[in-house]
Amino acid sequence: xxxxxxxxxxxxxxxxxxxxxxxxxxxxxxxxxxxxxxxxxxxxxxxxxxxxxxxxxxxxxxxxxxxxxxxxxxxxxxxxxxxxxx
Amino acid sequence: xxxxxxxxxxxxxxxxxxxxxxxxxxxxxxxxxxxxxxxxxxxxxxxxxxxxxxxxxxxxxxxxxxxxxxxxxxxxxxxxxxxxxxxxxxxxxxxxxxxxxxxxxxxxxxxxxxxxxxxxxxxxxxxxxxxxxxxxxxxxxxxxxxxxxxxxxxxxxxxxxxxxxxxxxxxxxxxxxxxxxxxxxxxxxxxxxxxxxxxxxxxxxxxxxxxxxxxxxxxxxxxxxxxxxxxxxxxxxxxxxxxxxxxxxxxxxxxxxxxxxxxxxxxxxxxxxxxxxxxxxxxxxxxxxxxxxxxxxxxxxxxxxxxxxxxxxxxxxxxxxxxxxxxxxxxxxxxxxxxxxxxxxxxxxxxxxxxxxxxxxxxxxxxxxxxxxxxxxxxxxxxxxxxxxxxxxxxxxxxxxxxxxxxxxxxxxxxxxxxxxxxxxxxxxxxxxxxxxxxxxxxxxxxxxxxxxxxxxxxxxxxxxxxxxxxxxxxxxxxxxxxxxxxxxxxxxxxxxxxxx
Numbered sequence: 077x078x079x080x081x082x083x084x085x086x087x088x089x090x091x092x093x094x095x096x097x098x099x100x101x102x103x104x105x106x107x108x109x110x111x112x113x114x115x116x117x118x119x120x121x122x123x124x125x126x127x128x129x130x131x132x133x134x135x136x137x138x139x140x141x142x143x144x145x146x147x148x149x150x151x152x153x154x155x156x157x158x159x160x161x162x
Numbered sequence: 163x164x165x166x167x168x169x170x171x172x173x174x175x176x177x178x179x180x181x182x183x184x185x186x187x188x189x190x191x192x193x194x195x196x197x198x199x200x201x202x203x204x205x206x207x208x209x210x211x212x213x214x215x216x217x218x219x220x221x222x223x224x225x226x227x228x229x230x231x232x233x234x235x236x237x238x239x240x241x242x243x244x245x246x247x248x249x250x251x252x253x254x255x256x257x258x259x260x261x262x263x264x265x266x267x268x269x270x271x272x273x274x275x276x277x278x279x280x281x282x283x284x285x286x287x288x289x290x291x292x293x294x295x296x297x298x299x300x301x302x303x304x305x306x307x308x309x310x311x312x313x314x315x316x317x318x319x320x321x322x323x324x325x326x327x328x329x330x331x332x333x334x335x336x337x338x339x340x341x342x343x344x345x346x347x348x349x350x351x352x353x354x355x356x357x358x359x360x361x362x363x364x365x366x367x368x369x370x371x372x373x374x375x376x377x378x379x380x381x382x383x384x385x386x387x388x389x390x391x392x393x394x395x396x397x398x399x400x401x402x403x404x405x406x407x408x409x410x411x412x413x414x415x416x417x418x419x420x421x422x423x424x425x426x427x428x429x430x431x432x433x434x435x436x437x438x439x440x441x442x443x444x445x446x447x448x449x450x451x452x453x454x455x456x457x458x459x460x461x462x463x464x465x466x467x468x469x470x471x472x473x474x475x476x477x478x479x480x481x482x483x484x485x486x487x488x489x490x491x492x493x494x495x496x497x498x499x500x501x502x503x504x505x506x507x508x509x510x511x512x513x514x515x516x517x518x519x520x521x522x523x524x525x526x527x528x529x530x531x532x533x534x535x536x537x538x539x540x541x542x543x544x545x546x547x548x549x550x551x552x553x554x555x556x557x558x559x560x561x562x563x564x565x566x567x568x569x570x571x572x573x574x575x576x577x578x579x580x581x582x583x584x585x586x587x588x589x590x591x592x593x594x595x596x597x598x599x600x601x602x603x604x605x606x607x608x609x610x611x612x613x614x615x616x617x618x619x620x621x622x623x624x625x626x627x628x629x630x631x632x633x634x635x636x637x638x639x640x641x642x643x644x645x646x647x648x649x650x651x652x653x654x655x656x657x658x659x660x661x662x663x
């Protein structure tokens with residue numbers, strides 16, 4: 077049972093994004109592990125921990141917006157208005 | 163002043179003043195108060211370790227500690243959040259560190275005068291959590307927003323991310339209480355009572371003590387400006403195909419006259435290259451992106467909305483491409499807290515090394531930004547070629563003037579430093595490079611620092627050049643207010659004030 081749980085938490089196969097960056101989860105980027113072999117080594121972490129870090133980062137950013145103002149205006153929405161106005 | 167170690171009985175006297183739980187001489191207490199995030203010669207750590215640390219809880223205790231130091235000839239160095247990017251809180255002559263973190267209370271919230279009076283140890287984020295309940299914000303917003311303290315902001319004369327809209331620390335602190343180097347307690351402001359914003363009575367002493375870097379006393383209380391909490395925030399990021407196109411657009415945005423404009427930032431090509439290595443917002447950007455402009459606005463929702471549309475029109479008309487809400491909102495939110503950013507430096511062969519973030523700052527006139535940028539990168543490149551422990555993380559330029567943001571720019575070159583590699587040779591080369599960066603700033607009509615303070619090793623050598631006769635006045639003031647050279651001695655080259663006697 078534990079072995080099954082651990083294998084389910086193994087990160088998916090990476091694919092290359094740039095010459096120094098790989099990607100395992102959508103919108104989440106990692107330094108190419110080949111660049112972390114001498115002075116700093118990558119840690120193997122389970123998916124849940126990976127996702128927790130990403131979610132915490134988004135929570136932090138949302139908290140910061142809320143901390144500074146009551147609302148956030150959308151640039152995409154306003155730009156559409158600007159373009160419609162000509 | 164030769165005395166740098168504590169005399170017998172001094173710890174007992176400090177304990178009698180501050181109480182037994184507020185005086186520390188143990189290794190962790192003193193070693194951890196030897197440095198700040200500014201580059202630090204870790205191989206010479208012991209030169210900067212204080213002999214004792216006190217955490218007073220009142221102005222009277224601070225005053226008694228300073229008087230004691232005068233009696234015994236012991237240096238005193240004040241310390242707030244210790245987030246400074248210059249060396250203000252780093253002891254140069256050991257002595258007593260006065261850590262003001264316990265003086266962190268909200269003392270008075272004055273709704274009629276729209277001020278809040280606080281202890282110097284309060285953090286802006288925590289203060290604003292309380293002020294939000296009343297519909298206010300204290301809008302002093304450095305990149306160290308979650309961890310820096312009001313007392314340090316005054317000691318630095320700090321710079322705020324949203325200073326174009328709301329002003330910087332000097333504009334937002336109305337008055338403050340100081341313990342002078344001889345122990346007297348005074349209050350300085352523009353003049354009049356503690357909440358008066360504009361006075362023509364006498365000298366403007368508030369500005370004398372702004373940015374004192376611990377050389378003229380210790381702040382023990384401050385009365386701060388309150389503004390209405392913003393109804394709306396707007397941020398936009400535009401990409402450009404060349405630095406010069408982005409530089410021209412930056413000037414247009416800064417001169418737009420939009421009243422809610424809080425700041426405009428220009429990231430250069432090297433900055434984008436750095437962000438493309440590690441930052442999810444920039445990695446997917448095409449290679450054609452050579453520079454990025456960030457812009458933010460705050461205020462009443464209807465006013466921000468109108469201003470934002472004007473800013474978007476300028477961005478579009480200047481050839482920029484909007485990078486989308488995810489980057490614009492996400493990256494802007496991260497700007498309030500740059501001290502939490504992981505520091506992945508790269509050695510020359512591309513390997514990741516854990517490097518400390520350091521930024522050399524200056525105030526540079528807008529027309530000079532392109533020339534300064536080229537010279538600064540050349541200095542950083544030379545450093546990296548000689549020592550595989552430095553990494554050029556690019557340059558940004560940020561509108562610098564409060565309320566009228568079109569003149570000069572806070573300009574910073576971010577350099578990653580693998581601090582565990584320091585030795586005397588690399589440290590000397592770094593100090594030389596800092597001096598050269600400062601020299602370029604002065605030669606182009608700028609100032610050594612817009613944000614951090616100019617007392618770091620290397621650049622401090624050029625403070626007399628920048629200030630001219632003003633530096634002679636600084637020395638005269640220092641000698642008059644601090645006759646025994648107690649407060650942060652040797653900082654800002656002010657030891658010279660006593661050599662001439």
